[in-house]
Amino acid sequence: MKNDMSSSGSLPPRGRPRSQDADIRILKAALSLVERVGFKALAMEAIAEQAGVARTTVYRRWPNKATLVMDAFLSDIGPEIEFPKGSSPMESLRSQMSLLARAFRGRRGVLVRSLLAEAQFDAELKKAFLERWILKRRATAKLVVAEAIVAKELAPDTDGDVLLDALYGGLYYWLLIGTTPPTEKHVQALWNLVTKSTS
Amino acid sequence: MKNDMSSSGSLPPRGRPRSQDADIRILKAALSLVERVGFKALAMEAIAEQAGVARTTVYRRWPNKATLVMDAFLSDIGPEIEFPKGSSPMESLRSQMSLLARAFRGRRGVLVRSLLAEAQFDAELKKAFLERWILKRRATAKLVVAEAIVAKELAPDTDGDVLLDALYGGLYYWLLIGTTPPTEKHVQALWNLVTKSTS
Amino acid sequence: MKNDMSSSGSLPPRGRPRSQDADIRILKAALSLVERVGFKALAMEAIAEQAGVARTTVYRRWPNKATLVMDAFLSDIGPEIEFPKGSSPMESLRSQMSLLARAFRGRRGVLVRSLLAEAQFDAELKKAFLERWILKRRATAKLVVAEAIVAKELAPDTDGDVLLDALYGGLYYWLLIGTTPPTEKHVQALWNLVTKSTS
Amino acid sequence: MKNDMSSSGSLPPRGRPRSQDADIRILKAALSLVERVGFKALAMEAIAEQAGVARTTVYRRWPNKATLVMDAFLSDIGPEIEFPKGSSPMESLRSQMSLLARAFRGRRGVLVRSLLAEAQFDAELKKAFLERWILKRRATAKLVVAEAIVAKELAPDTDGDVLLDALYGGLYYWLLIGTTPPTEKHVQALWNLVTKSTS
């Protein structure tokens, strides 16, 4: 998460305002570089240079590489992984998983893997990753599960969290450990196995 | 995997033999340090020093930090996560998951997380992690699943890989993302959900 | 020398006038800081802060650290090093050297040393130091020397510049190189040696 | 003064020995750069680059810019400022002053000025400058003065230190403050003035 010195909701901004343009250019540079050279080889220097910005400007806004890439990732990934308004709750859930898997297959896969990996070494980043990425989606997912129960698509005693752990856990497991990205077929098989019982 | 320059099984060793003691001391040092300061802050220099060994001696045996820690990890984790000869195949599977979760709760959790994380940035390590850790266990697990099918504990069309992805995927997911290590209760809930259908 | 944008003596001042108070506060801050931390570690930022003034306000008035400290020094050192109206020209000269040495022993020593040192790296400062400090005093000194010649205290062919170089050169030499500040005794010995011949 | 870890006079050297060649290349680079760009603009980075050496190698041997340049200076200045075996002690002294003035007129002038200036901000450098440059020469100079007294060229009560302060002080004064380097004529005049009396 970006440095944001503004003490909540009050006093007018003082001093020269930060260039919004720089923000965008830095995020773009970070994104393109992390995709090209990977997270490890990504140097702050290189980001600054590509963004046409002084190194200090980057450090003024983000305390480290990880949070910068995190922001870049979130600013990049858009509504393509939203829960589609499907015919039924379960259908919506299933197709969101497919969308996520598709995103993982693309350049976003590298980003998620990098961030999740880096988060293992950085408590703050882990928190950010959890709250800003995982939990945000899970909140919606649990609503969908609740709807599914109401619609009798799921057994009334279904534990949403556990169900989602099995489904998404399997997906992330593949992302991190598999030799190939998760295909649509994988998602299908996983979905079938896990939901067979709960219907 | 350790460097082993000896061309397979032929000519007798020349020159001074490598100190076996050094190996042990290096692995121990690596282990204790990675637990103390974490993988990122772990410096080869520090390992060598704590092992009372020159840096070159470490590099002569392991090409880099990751494979060294990998070896240290594997040398440390013993039969405590073997599949127990239980009353039934499914029972054996279930209790192995519990053992694994327990290991994750201890200091081994940090190691697995570190290695899996680092593997995202290092193709060779990823391969090593997959082959020497994940697949080794999965091979056995799939045999157990096959036995379970024979014993009619599982439906005959059960796909072992998918089943194990759901089970272990859920577990690793928790390890990496959860704010607390996976408890026995989690394992139970996950097991129940996933196996309810397949019986 | 301070920035003074006002084109000589004409058009009335426009806009908000500069705070005179700020000037004083800045000079004071510079003085106290340079004595505390030395010239090298003296940051414009710190001066501004201690003066309770924005950094731009400092830069609006002085182009750089050196000239600011130069002004601070000159504003600080007062009539205590003026040529005393003594009983005779030579006596006046001698006692002024003593006064200067005494000033060098105090906090002014650090300032002169810093400025003279910095001047070696900065042509403009060197010029300023020469004109505003050295030559100002030397002009008077040469008049005194002339009087001394008239009074037959000095040989008629005495070269004032060379005489003063020997006297003040010896003093500055001590200031810069000596391990202790120049004592009254030093000044005496130097004076005696140099003037013995010229009488 | 260079870093020299060797504990006095014992144990054989361990580890890879430092490249003597690097020493030479670094000193040469420092010298040529300081003459080209001046002390202030002289960057360690640039020295390392020009010497074809890693930056760490420079820092391993010299703790900072000043001591490095000090060593470069001393390694550069050779016997050209030795006291010449002249016809008489006073003659020897006089001509050494001329030699020194000549050196000051050349590229060495910049170096001495830079070092003496920097020494005002750095106690260690000041000590080094004093001991390794000033005092070394003064020791010899005082011997010469003593000889001169024996030879009745100087009054028997002459204080060598004060005499040398007046002579060399005047010279350094010119070097630091003058707008032109000290000419032979200056040296002559100074010499005549100071020594007229003491004969």
Add this chain to the structure above:
DNA sequence: GGCTAAGCGAGACGGTACGTCTAGTCTTGGG
């Protein structure tokens, strides 16, 4: 009272050098 101009506090900005750190390699002497 509104207009113009400059001062002012605050802080962003481009830039540059710093000195440190770690990785992984190389070069000694000695076993």
Add this chain to the structure above:
DNA sequence: CCCAAGACTAGACGTACCGTCTCGCTTAGCC
């Protein structure tokens, strides 16, 4: 051929100042 020691190249790191700039606001003289 191993080992300890430590020099070496390479390169990123995060920090510290510098001197400039860009805001919104204030303080003056002038029409």
